[in-house]
Amino acid sequence: MRQIIVIGAGQAGASCVAKLRNGGCTDLITLIGAEPVIPYQRPPLSKAYLMGDMDLERLYLRPESFYRDHDISLRMGTNVTSIHSDAQTISLGEETLSYDDLVLTTGSVPRRLPAQIGGDLEGVYVVRDLADVDAMAPQFQAGQRVLIVGGGYIGLEAASVAAKLGLKVTLVEMADRILQRVAARQTSDYFRALHRSHGVEILEGVGLNRLVGEDEVRGAILSDGSELDVDFVITGVGIGPATALAETAGLKIDNGIKVDAMGRTSCSNIWAAGDCTSFPYQTGRIRLESVPNAIDQAETVAENIMGAEKTYVAKPWFWSDQYDVKLQIAGLNTGYTEVVSRIGEGQTSSFWYYRDGLLVAVDAMNDPRAYMIGKRLIEAGKSADPAVVSDPTADLKPLLKK
Numbered sequence: 001m002r003q004i005i006v007i008g009a010g011q012a013g014a015s016c017v018a019k020l021r022n023g024g025c026t027d028l029i030t031l032i033g034a035e036p037v038i039p040y041q042r043p044p045l046s047k048a049y050l051m052g053d054m055d056l057e058r059l060y061l062r063p064e065s066f067y068r069d070h071d072i073s074l075r076m077g078t079n080v081t082s083i084h085s086d087a088q089t090i091s092l093g094e095e096t097l098s099y100d101d102l103v104l105t106t107g108s109v110p111r112r113l114p115a116q117i118g119g120d121l122e123g124v125y126v127v128r129d130l131a132d133v134d135a136m137a138p139q140f141q142a143g144q145r146v147l148i149v150g151g152g153y154i155g156l157e158a159a160s161v162a163a164k165l166g167l168k169v170t171l172v173e174m175a176d177r178i179l180q181r182v183a184a185r186q187t188s189d190y191f192r193a194l195h196r197s198h199g200v201e202i203l204e205g206v207g208l209n210r211l212v213g214e215d216e217v218r219g220a221i222l223s224d225g226s227e228l229d230v231d232f233v234i235t236g237v238g239i240g241p242a243t244a245l246a247e248t249a250g251l252k253i254d255n256g257i258k259v260d261a262m263g264r265t266s267c268s269n270i271w272a273a274g275d276c277t278s279f280p281y282q283t284g285r286i287r288l289e290s291v292p293n294a295i296d297q298a299e300t301v302a303e304n305i306m307g308a309e310k311t312y313v314a315k316p317w318f319w320s321d322q323y324d325v326k327l328q329i330a331g332l333n334t335g336y337t338e339v340v341s342r343i344g345e346g347q348t349s350s351f352w353y354y355r356d357g358l359l360v361a362v363d364a365m366n367d368p369r370a371y372m373i374g375k376r377l378i379e380a381g382k383s384a385d386p387a388v389v390s391d392p393t394a395d396l397k398p399l400l401k402k
């Protein structure tokens, strides 16, 4: 009997095996994951789960019985150490398994602060896995002083939870503004004001020189020379694609495991999906770090293993929750040349990104309608009259008909 092995039991791995079975695949299917838990959703780790508003059961993508009932073998707590593509085998330490088709869904690796600047002190955390969040959760007590390094979405979400729980929060961002890598100045301004209104101290254009402490972190020295007493530190300084395993197989790497539009790597019976891949998009290649991409790309791979020859066409979208604001992002703002603001009442706002007159992305805060219409316009390749967009009293729906 043919054997399909999926390595990496996160969002993409779980979606791939489910799609294989639900699509009628009768091969042996094994899902292997390094973490000692069945596949779960990561987004709540920096939101409801960190806040203590969501229990572990609700974090799981599917109950354990799903895998049993669908005859999917789970090997959790198991690290795959190498791939031998000529022999079509993988090594799990001493053990060897053979495959006919192999799928890599190994996700991302968080960047960590170097040990030379105190990155290995106790009380310095990243937010990637359930274990990371379970380890830091006891620190989330009112009055504790937390330093957050990095003003991207993960850092800002952690800041939001900490502030809501009454911690004293300082966030440092080395770039000129928070969210600089991913959003326009207008979105940065919106979230800076939101966090400051909740008492978070945001320092921009300020880096971390080093952390100090004996074994445990006790303070930080910042690039402007200031010193800070802290009880713990969270770093959200970005992630990189987890390609180390793919490299053992000699697969081509290009800002992630290089796959074609079908999700096939440079070796014909090895596929990949999710955060760990870069794939063709419009005229270039991209890598996306998002749940919708992990699900859709992994499902396409499953269908292609079953012979569909389907092309993956990414429709990028993303969300973030901070305080009582839901941010929804449609499209990709790469190379934008203009941003049009639509300022509604209270916290409702949206920012529309144009590239040479074409609408390419929308950041919508507490405005699901702007998000939904923006997304449909972008996916249809239509633009949106800036005069209509910038008038918060103007109905957006007629834009879809043009």
Ligand code: FAD
Pocket (backbone or CB within 6 Å): 007, 008, 009, 010, 011, 012, 013, 032, 033, 034, 035, 041, 042, 043, 044, 045, 046, 078, 079, 080, 081, 105, 106, 107, 108, 127, 128, 129, 154, 242, 245, 273, 274, 275, 276, 288, 289, 290, 291, 292, 294, 317, 318, 319, 320, 321
């Ligand atoms: P992962 O879910 O990371 O799964 C990869 C798995 O592979 C891991 O469990 C890893 O241990 C395992 N693995 C790696 N190497 C090996 C090996 N050699 N052997 C065995 N197992 C291995 N996205 C959104 O769209 N919206 C959000 O609001 C959002 N919030 C997020 C908040 C947090 C805190 C984090 C961490 C991520 C968030 N994301 C969000 C991103 C989203 O969770 C990821 O894009 C998604 O999980 C990617 O899925 P994946 O399956 O590619 O990788």
